[in-house]
Amino acid sequence: MDRFQSRYNFISIFLGSMAILCVISWCSTSFFDYSLLRFRFSPPVGDLKKSFYADYENTNVDSLGLSDQSSNISKKQRKLTKEEELERGLAKARASILRAASDRNTTEYESHLPNAEVYHNPAAFYRSYVEMEKRFRVYVYEEGVLPLVHDGPCKDVYAVEGRFIHEIERGKTRFRTRDPLKAHVYFMPFSVTFLVKYLYQGHGDAKPLKRFVSDYVTTISSKYPFWNRSSGADHFMLACHDWGPLVSKSNPHLFNTSIRVLCNANSSEGFNPKKDASLPEIKLYGSEINPKLTLSKTGDYSQRPYLAFFAGGLHGPIRPILLEHWKHRDPDMPVHEYLPKNLNFYDFMLQSKFCLCPSGYEVASPRVIESIYAECVPVILSKNFVLPLSDVLRWETFSVQVDVSEIPRLKEILMSVSEEKYRWLRRNLQYVRRHFVLNQPPERFDAFHTTLHSIWLRRINFALA
Incomplete structure (x- = not known):
């Protein structure tokens, strides 16, 4: 009997512990996993509530954290404050995005986002963008x-x-x-x-x-x-x-x-x-990108004789490694510290299949976006760089990321990219350009609006107390 009681107690403690862990895990996650493939956002700590929906009266909460108005209203409704109305609207936006994320119907977004493969979840992104336009x-x-x-x-x-x-x-x-x-x-x-x-x-x-x-x-x-x-x-x-x-x-x-x-x-x-x-x-x-990088001058595949290109100052921890192994070493890969004055930086980008984008003193570089404009597939050589719009875009569909330790093998790695895959990367590069252009006035899905969307995405991930 004592042995049975001990075993019963052990099982009870074990199940109770598992239940507590599940509750803690649920409370510490965000309202939704936006990309469904990337990371889960978590609400900032501080004077914020981790469970927003439970604060609303007459609201049921399902396992996904979606609020659903109950028909069994047990308490008298009160008029919401302006802050609560805003949060109620954000809750509806979250629910709408979650529904879109799991919906396999492509008719809503395909005319607006025709190249679905560059996004983690095109349906979720489009629904989130529309909700932003409506509410933000x-x-x-x-x-x-x-x-x-x-x-x-x-x-x-x-x-x-x-x-x-x-x-x-x-x-x-x-x-x-x-x-x-x-x-x-x-x-x-x-x-x-x-x-x-x-x-x-x-x-x-x-x-x-x-x-x-x-x-x-x-x-x-x-x-x-x-x-x-x-x-x-x-x-x-x-x-x-x-x-x-x-x-x-x-x-x-x-x-x-x-x-x-x-x-x-x-x-x-x-x-x-x-x-x-x-x-x-x-x-x-001035107010425009370099004229050489306009869409009409980016050229076709056959006009790119160089495998890869880089020219830039010798600063930061990564560029010295790149220049040590590749500076003036291979005619297929022109790598310079500084270009001679009679040569043009953008001409080389437009004549290269891949553009090497090593970090300098800091992780970011305008070279990444200029590579997109030039339709020169960016080769990301960086550590700890969170790429722009990476919560929405799949950078692996239009760029190549190479670990710094692999720089000595750079040509081998780029040569291993098949012609079919290169053309695929290039097509995707042409498509995502729209998200990195500063139009004046701004246009839907351009850099101004995708920046706003990044802010919107972080805001809808938490609720004020």
Whole structure:
């Protein structure tokens, strides 16, 4: 009898432990696995509730976390606050995206996203994008003066920073709201590039920049209730300058809780893809890309005599390895530290099948996006780089990623790509270009809107208490 009782107790404890683990596991996951193939987003820690749906009266919660209005209403309904109405709308958006993710019917999205294989889940992406267009609203703080706030660079390598600020503030976008009570997210429109330009005094001292950002957060958090109610989780900053992550350390909630949209998306330096978004680094000349990279001049397959190409400065940990093994070593792979003045960088890109994209001092490089424009298949040589739009796009369908340790075998690896696969990569590259172009005015699914969608995606992944 004692032996039976001991065995019964052991089984009870075991089953009880498993039940507790299941509950903990359910509570710690996000509302949905957006890509169904990538990672699960988790809500930021802090003053946020991990189980949003359970807070609504008269609501049943199924195993997926979808809210379903019950016909058996046992409590008297009350009028929702504006904040609760916003969260109710986000809950409906989540449910809609989840239904689309499991629906095999392609009729809804195929005319808008005809090349489905470049997406983790095209149905989920399209439904999420439509929900964003329908619901998403951004409030832009008006505090701060030019040029440090409400302005930014609109040309050269950090152009995406200024273009986003200008478009969300001065463009004819449906996404901006002047009523902060109707906003899902709050934008702090300071430009890190202009902070460096006007406040940096040399010697690697970022203290003046960090002090400015710290003071800005203090100003908005003391003037408005929105930062404090979420510890900044529904706020975002956007920076393409290399010092974006460094400046964000000026406030612990900005670094750990807020949405940081960064070109320098280095996971080894605190970039967290569960809450942060990777921003494509797009180099503009004036307000346009280099004329050689327009669609009409990218050429066909047969006009690319070089296997691969690279030219760039010798900085960072990866480029020295590349140049050590391949600089002036193989006529099929022109690799230079700097091109002679009589040669053109973009001509080489347009004449190469693959473009080598090693990280420099920081993980991001405009060379990745320029390779897309040139229809030169990007070869990603990097460590800890979270690629732009990687929660939506399958980068393996239009690029090649090579481990740094494999650089000595680079030609062998690229030569092993069959002609059929290369043509497939190239076709996909032509297609995804639309997501990395800064149009003026913006167009559906372009870089401005996919950046907004990355922010929207992080916002719908948690609910305010």
